Amino acid sequence: MNRPASIRTAVEARLARRHRSERRFQFYGAAAICLAVAFLCLLIGSILIQSVPAMTTWRMTLEVELDRQTIDPRGDMSEASLRRGGYNAAIQNALRAQFPDVEDRAELRELFGLYSSVNAARLLNRVVQDPSLVGRTVSFTLPIDDDADLYLKGVSVRESRAPGPAPVRIERREGRAVSLASDTAVFDAYVEDVREVARERARTLEQRALRAEAALADTIDRDIRAIYEAEARRARVQAERLRERLDDGAPVVLGPQIPSLLIQVSGAVIRITEVSADRSSAQGEIVISAALDEAAHADWTLWTLETPQAGRLISDRQIAWADALRERGLTRSGFNTELFTYADSREPELAGVLGALIGSVLTMFVTMLLAVPIGVGAAIYLEEFAPKNRITSIIEVNINNLAAVPSIVFGLLGLAVFINTFGLPRSAPIVGGVVLALMTLPTVIISSRAALKAVPPSIREAALGVGASKTQAVFHHVLPLAAPGILTGSIIGLAQALGETAPLLMIGMVAFIADAPTLGLSGFTEPATVMPVQIFLWSSAAERAFEARTAAAILILLTLMVSLNAAAIYLRRRFERRW
Amino acid sequence: MAYDTNPAPSTVYHPAPPGMQIKVAARDLSVTYGDALALDRVQIDIPDRSVTACIGPSGCGKSTFLRCINRMNDTIDTARVRGSIKIDGEEVNDRSIDPVLLRARVGMVFQKPNPFPKTIFENVAYGPRIHGLAANKDELAAIVETSLTKAGLWKEVADRLHQPGTSLSGGQQQRLVIARAIAVNPEVILMDEPCSALDPIATARIEELIDELRENYALIIVTHSMAQAARVSQMTAFFHLGALVEYGPTEEIFTNPRDQRTQDYITGRFG
Numbered sequence: 001m002n003r004p005a006s007i008r009t010a011v012e013a014r015l016a017r018r019h020r021s022e023r024r025f026q027f028y029g030a031a032a033i034c035l036a037v038a039f040l041c042l043l044i045g046s047i048l049i050q051s052v053p054a055m056t057t058w059r060m061t062l063e064v065e066l067d068r069q070t071i072d073p074r075g076d077m078s079e080a081s082l083r084r085g086g087y088n089a090a091i092q093n094a095l096r097a098q099f100p101d102v103e104d105r106a107e108l109r110e111l112f113g114l115y116s117s118v119n120a121a122r123l124l125n126r127v128v129q130d131p132s133l134v135g136r137t138v139s140f141t142l143p144i145d146d147d148a149d150l151y152l153k154g155v156s157v158r159e160s161r162a163p164g165p166a167p168v169r170i171e172r173r174e175g176r177a178v179s180l181a182s183d184t185a186v187f188d189a190y191v192e193d194v195r196e197v198a199r200e201r202a203r204t205l206e207q208r209a210l211r212a213e214a215a216l217a218d219t220i221d222r223d224i225r226a227i228y229e230a231e232a233r234r235a236r237v238q239a240e241r242l243r244e245r246l247d248d249g250a251p252v253v254l255g256p257q258i259p260s261l262l263i264q265v266s267g268a269v270i271r272i273t274e275v276s277a278d279r280s281s282a283q284g285e286i287v288i289s290a291a292l293d294e295a296a297h298a299d300w301t302l303w304t305l306e307t308p309q310a311g312r313l314i315s316d317r318q319i320a321w322a323d324a325l326r327e328r329g330l331t332r333s334g335f336n337t338e339l340f341t342y343a344d345s346r347e348p349e350l351a352g353v354l355g356a357l358i359g360s361v362l363t364m365f366v367t368m369l370l371a372v373p374i375g376v377g378a379a380i381y382l383e384e385f386a387p388k389n390r391i392t393s394i395i396e397v398n399i400n401n402l403a404a405v406p407s408i409v410f411g412l413l414g415l416a417v418f419i420n421t422f423g424l425p426r427s428a429p430i431v432g433g434v435v436l437a438l439m440t441l442p443t444v445i446i447s448s449r450a451a452l453k454a455v456p457p458s459i460r461e462a463a464l465g466v467g468a469s470k471t472q473a474v475f476h477h478v479l480p481l482a483a484p485g486i487l488t489g490s491i492i493g494l495a496q497a498l499g500e501t502a503p504l505l506m507i508g509m510v511a512f513i514a515d516a517p518t519l520g521l522s523g524f525t526e527p528a529t530v531m532p533v534q535i536f537l538w539s540s541a542a543e544r545a546f547e548a549r550t551a552a553a554i555l556i557l558l559t560l561m562v563s564l565n566a567a568a569i570y571l572r573r574r575f576e577r578r579w
Numbered sequence: 580m581a582y583d584t585n586p587a588p589s590t591v592y593h594p595a596p597p598g599m600q601i602k603v604a605a606r607d608l609s610v611t612y613g614d615a616l617a618l619d620r621v622q623i624d625i626p627d628r629s630v631t632a633c634i635g636p637s638g639c640g641k642s643t644f645l646r647c648i649n650r651m652n653d654t655i656d657t658a659r660v661r662g663s664i665k666i667d668g669e670e671v672n673d674r675s676i677d678p679v680l681l682r683a684r685v686g687m688v689f690q691k692p693n694p695f696p697k698t699i700f701e702n703v704a705y706g707p708r709i710h711g712l713a714a715n716k717d718e719l720a721a722i723v724e725t726s727l728t729k730a731g732l733w734k735e736v737a738d739r740l741h742q743p744g745t746s747l748s749g750g751q752q753q754r755l756v757i758a759r760a761i762a763v764n765p766e767v768i769l770m771d772e773p774c775s776a777l778d779p780i781a782t783a784r785i786e787e788l789i790d791e792l793r794e795n796y797a798l799i800i801v802t803h804s805m806a807q808a809a810r811v812s813q814m815t816a817f818f819h820l821g822a823l824v825e826y827g828p829t830e831e832i833f834t835n836p837r838d839q840r841t842q843d844y845i846t847g848r849f850g
Contacts, residue, residue: 465689
C-alpha cells in the first residue's frame with residue numbers, strides 16, 4: 001500500500017458513505033418486499049375470512065309425502081303428467097306438518113320463505129327419474145334459505161339467551177294470544193337493553209335530522225329543499241317516537257326498530273309484543289305451540305334477538321322456526337357442495353360456480369388454441385426469419401403497443417366484428433375465446449420473442465455450420481431451447497386471460513346463466529359466463545349470502561391461477577436445459 | 580464507393596510451394612458491414628490438404644474472410660460480399676449455390692465450443708442425419724464412431740455417448756465440435772480461433788488433431804497466436820485493416836517477411 005496518504009483518506013472518506021448507501025438500498029429493498037408480502041397476506045387473509053360462511057351450508061331434511069293426486073295430476077304416470085305435478089305443494093305440506101299452528105296466509109308465506117321453490121324442480125327430477133316414488137313418502141334434503149342459513153351460522157343476527165329469573169304464569173287468551181305475568185320485574189333486563197338501543201338510535205336519528213336541516217339552510221332549489229325537509233321531519237318524528245318509548249311510566253311496545261324478545265317455555269315459543277310498564281308482565285303470541293298448563297313455569301328462557309327486525313332479512317318467526325328445525329334435528333350443516341355443482345342462481349343457497357367454471361374452460365380452450373400457435377408462429381417468424389426493415393419494425397412497435405391497449409377495447413372489437421359483422425352468437429365462449437386470444441397474442445408474441453432471443457447465437461451458428469437450413473436450425477435447436485420460456489409466457493398470458501372481465505362484458509358474457517353450458521362441442525356457442533364475470537355479478541348482488549360466495553369464488557379463481565402458474569414453473573424446470 | 584477509387588491493396592505474394600493444388604481461390608473479395616469496410620479486395624489461393632493460418636490484429640478482417648468461405652456472412656443482415664470466391668473452381672457467391680449444400684462441404688469450428696445441448700451421439704449424428712448420409716442406424720453409429728475417432732475423442736467418450744455434450748470439458752467439447760464438423764465429410768474445415776478458450780494442454784491436443792486432419796482436408800485457421808500459426812500451418816496469410824498484406828509459405832513469412840507491417844506484427848511490435 002504505497003498510495004499517497006491524501007488519496008487514501010479521500011477514498012476512506014467516501015468508503016463509509018458508499019457502504020452506508022449500499023446498506024440503505026438493501027434496507028429499502030427488504031422493506032418493499034415486506035410491504036408486498038404483508039399486503040398479499042392481508043388480501044388472501046381477508047378473502048379467506050370472508051369466504052368462511054360460504055364453505056358450509058345448512059340443509060333441512062323433510063319427509064315429503066308424494067301424494068299420487070298432486071304429483072300425477074293426469075293419473076297416467078306419464079312423464080308429461082309427472083312434470084305437471086305439484087311438487088312445491090308437497091314440500092309446503094311437509095313443512096306445514098312441522099308447524100301446524102301457522103294458518104294465516106302472510107305467516108304461511110313467511111314459513112315457505114325458509115326454502116326456495118327452485119328446489120321443487122330438484123324433487124321433480126328425482127321423481128321423473130324414479131317414478132316408483134309416487135305415492136310414497138321420501139326424505140328430501142334441500143338447502144335452507146340463505147337468510148336462515150346465515151342465521152344458523154350465527155353471522156347475521158346477534159342474539160342472547162338468559163334463563164327466566166323468576167317463575168312466570170302463562171295464560172292463554174283467544175286465538176294464539178297469551179299473557180305472561182310474574183311477581184317480580186322479570187323483563188327488567190330486556191327493557192334496559194331496549195332503552196339503551198333506542199337511546200343510541202334516537203341520537204343517530206337526531207344527528208341525521210340536524211344534518212338535513214343544515215343542508216336545507218344552504219339549498220335554494222325547491223325540489224331538493226323538499227327532499228331535505230322530508231328527511232329532517234321523518235328523522236325527528238322517529239326519534240320522538242323512540243324517546244316516548246323510553247318514558248319510564250309507559251309500556252314498551254315491541255316493533256321492528258328495537259330488539260325482539262322471544263320466550264321459550266317447555267317447547268313452546270312465544271313472541272312478545274308488549275311489556276307492561278312495571279316490567280313484570282307482558283303480552284305475546286304463540287309462534288310454536290306446546291301443551292302449557294296454567295301453573296307457574298320456573299324453567300323458561302328469555303331469548304333476545306338483539307339485531308332489530310329492520311336490520312335483518314329474517315323475521316322473528318322464521319328465526320323461531322329455523323331454531324326449532326335445528327332442535328328437532330332436521331337441519332344439518334355440511335360442506336357447501338352446491339357451490340361446485342350448481343350454476344348461477346338468484347337464490348344464493350342454490351348458486352354455484354360450475355357454469356362459470358365450464359364457461360372458463362371452454363373460453364380458455366378457444367383462447368389457447370388460437371393464441372399459442374399463432375403467437376409462437378408469429379414470434380418465430382419475426383425473430384428468426386423476417387427481414388429487418390421498416391415494415392417489420394412498424395409491426396414490432398405495434399405489437400408492443402397492442403400489449404398496452406386496454407382490454408375493453410378488444411371487447412369492443414369483438415362486439416363490432418365477431419358479433420355484428422360475422423353474426424356469431426352473443427355471450428358464447430367461442431367469441432369470448434377469440435377476443436381473449438386477440439388480447440393475449442401480444443403477450444405470447446413478446447414473451448416468445450424474448451425466449452428466442454435468449455438462445456445464444458452460437459447454437460444457431462453451430463447448426464448452420466454443419467449445413468442445417470435456417471428452418472432446421474430453428475426447429476431442431478433454437479425452439480427446444482426457447483420452449484420453457486415460450487411455455488411460461490403462454491401460460492402467463494392465458495392466466496391473464498382467465499382473470500379478464502372487461503372485454504367479456506362487451507360481448508355479453510355478463511349475462512345471468514342459470515344452466516351450465518355443455519362441456520362439449522355445442523357448449524362453444526351456448527350462452528356462458530366465466531369465473532371473473534361470475535365474481536363481478538355476485539359482488540353486486542343484493543343478497544347478503546352472496547358476499548361470502550363472492551369471496552369463495554375469488555378463492556376458487558385464485559386457486560386456478562396459482563395452479564396454472566405452478567404448471568408453468570413445473571414445465572419450465574422440466575424442459576430447461578443448460579447450454 | 581470511396582475505396583473503389585483507391586489503388587488496389589498491394590499484397591506481397593511469396594512463391595507458392597511446389598505441387599500446390601488450389602482448393603479455395605478468392606478474387607477481389609470485399610466485404611462491407613453497413614458502411615464499414617471489413618475486407619478489401621483480397622486475392623488468395625489456398626492449397627488443399629494443408630493448413631493455412633490467417634493472422635493479424637483484431638478487426639483486421641480474418642474472421643470475415645473465413646466466414647465468406649461458407650457464406651456465414653449471409654446470417655448478418657448488414658453484410659455485403661463482393662468479388663469472387665471459388666472452391667474447386669465453383670463460385671461460392673453464386674445464387675445457384677445453396678448455402679446449405681455449401682456448408683455441408685465446408686465445415687466450421689467456432690471460437691467457443693458450441694455443442695448442441697444434446698447427447699454426445701446426437702451432436703455428431705445431427706449433420707449426417709439432416710443430410711441423409713446414413714441409410715440406417717448402424718451406418719449412423721459407424722459415422723459417429725469414425726468421426727469421434729478422427730477427432731481423437733472416441734476413447735474418452737465411447738462409454739458415455741448418451742450423456743449431454745455440454746458435460747464434457749472445454750477441450751473435449753471443442754474436439755466434439757470438430758467431430759461434428761467431420762461427420763458430414765466436408766472438403767474444407769474452417770476454424771475460427773479454435774483454441775482461444777482452451778488451456779495449453781487442450782490446445783496442444785487440438786493442434787495435434789489439426790495436424791492429423793491435414794491428411795484429408797484443407798484447413799483454414801484463424802489464430803491470434805503467432806506460435807500456433809508457426810507450429811500448425813504450412814501457409815500463412817497476414818491481414819491488416821481489411822487488406823491481405825502478405826501471403827506465402829509459413830516458413831517464409833516468419834523468417835523472411837517482406838512487408839514492414841508483417842515484420843512489426845510477428846516480432847510483436849504491434850497487435
